[in-house]
Amino acid sequence: MKRISLLGATGSIGIQTLDVIREHPEEFKLVSMSAGRNMELCRQIINEFQPELVSVQEKDDAERLKPEFPSVKIVYGLEGLEETAVFPKADVLVNAVLGSVGLKPTLEAIRSGKTIAIANKETLVTAGHIVMEEARRHNVAILPVDSEHSAIFQALQGEKEKNIERLILTASGGSFRDRTREELHGVTKSDALNHPNWSMGAKITIDSATMMNKGLEVIEAHWLFSLPYDDISVLLHRESIIHSMVEFHDTSIIAQLGTPDMKVPIQYALTYPDRLPFVSGTRLNLAEIGKLHFKEMDLERFRCLKFAYDAGRAGGTMPAVMNAANEAAVAAFLEDRITFLQIEELIERAMENHSIIETPGLETIQQVDRETRNFVNSLV
Numbered sequence: 001m002k003r004i005s006l007l008g009a010t011g012s013i014g015i016q017t018l019d020v021i022r023e024h025p026e027e028f029k030l031v032s033m034s035a036g037r038n039m040e041l042c043r044q045i046i047n048e049f050q051p052e053l054v055s056v057q058e059k060d061d062a063e064r065l066k067p068e069f070p071s072v073k074i075v076y077g078l079e080g081l082e083e084t085a086v087f088p089k090a091d092v093l094v095n096a097v098l099g100s101v102g103l104k105p106t107l108e109a110i111r112s113g114k115t116i117a118i119a120n121k122e123t124l125v126t127a128g129h130i131v132m133e134e135a136r137r138h139n140v141a142i143l144p145v146d147s148e149h150s151a152i153f154q155a156l157q158g159e160k161e162k163n164i165e166r167l168i169l170t171a172s173g174g175s176f177r178d179r180t181r182e183e184l185h186g187v188t189k190s191d192a193l194n195h196p197n198w199s200m201g202a203k204i205t206i207d208s209a210t211m212m213n214k215g216l217e218v219i220e221a222h223w224l225f226s227l228p229y230d231d232i233s234v235l236l237h238r239e240s241i242i243h244s245m246v247e248f249h250d251t252s253i254i255a256q257l258g259t260p261d262m263k264v265p266i267q268y269a270l271t272y273p274d275r276l277p278f279v280s281g282t283r284l285n286l287a288e289i290g291k292l293h294f295k296e297m298d299l300e301r302f303r304c305l306k307f308a309y310d311a312g313r314a315g316g317t318m319p320a321v322m323n324a325a326n327e328a329a330v331a332a333f334l335e336d337r338i339t340f341l342q343i344e345e346l347i348e349r350a351m352e353n354h355s356i357i358e359t360p361g362l363e364t365i366q367q368v369d370r371e372t373r374n375f376v377n378s379l380v
Helices: 012-023 039-049 059-068 077-085 100-111 121-137 147-155 202-210 212-225 263-271 303-314 318-334 342-353 362-379
Strands: 002-007 028-034 053-056 073-076 092-095 115-118 142-144 164-171 232-236 242-248 253-257
Touching (some): 002 100, 012 028, 012 263, 028 039, 028 077, 053 059, 053 077, 100 318, 100 362, 115 121, 121 362, 164 212, 212 232, 303 318, 318 362
Parallel strands (some): 002 028, 002 092, 092 115, 115 142, 164 232
Antiparallel strands (some): 242 253
């Protein structure tokens, strides 16, 4: 049995991870978890899964939970998040929190020897050089949970790195894939949150609409699979059936296909190198689908994807700046403080304002992150 520590249990990926654990109680056990501010759902999870350690965001919430669950250790804040990540009884850390807050707990879990199932994009985007070096040093596996990276990971099983020609990440195009840039003026928050294929949290759905989500995945792929950015391409694929592909130098392409269900890559990360039946899943019926559509990505139309390539190639602290600016800008959009197109304007200004620091350490990355958020918020 694999014992799971889950960061972000009340978020979209966290809830679906719990579905996987629930479906295979003989294989997985939740032993520690973190939650944000959704205390009602947090209580439900504690009652059902009986974890030994629970971390919440606010001290007041922790104090209220303690007398309700006397047999559970309740902690809070960033220290609580780290304590959850390194919980001694856990074998696997599933990092499903949003934002750069997931970075330090992941590093601590790596140093404590946990297998990392990573769904937190910002950890690799902002500090991929540190994370992957620590993983190598401690002989820890970093298993991707994102459907795109899981697809590549699966396609590479049994293959040799020297034979890879390029990685092809597929993108649904998000909520506004059929609109021109001119048609994006005046779009609303509810428009942006209406994703055609996937059910995700608010922040990642907005990132999908701007295509920053795919840009973050490009940077992640660079670190996960040790390939240069010129060998990582993005292809618009409306149906989200092919989750990504690997092209080899003999012109063969291996693709991973499936219905759009995040529980599939989550379960694969938890069961690797084995597989388990997915009883509640919908099987792919290609005859019923009939056609699959593909289109080249337009980097002028989806400028956030271009920003990500630019930031990744620039290296150093630039990806951290781009990520922090995006988080701050998306938060402002979700709070109705800026328009949709201003998200990319703020990211661009933050990147133009930054002087790159090469090979930054963790403290430098965290300082740059704070400075960038302050800069973006001052513009807002």
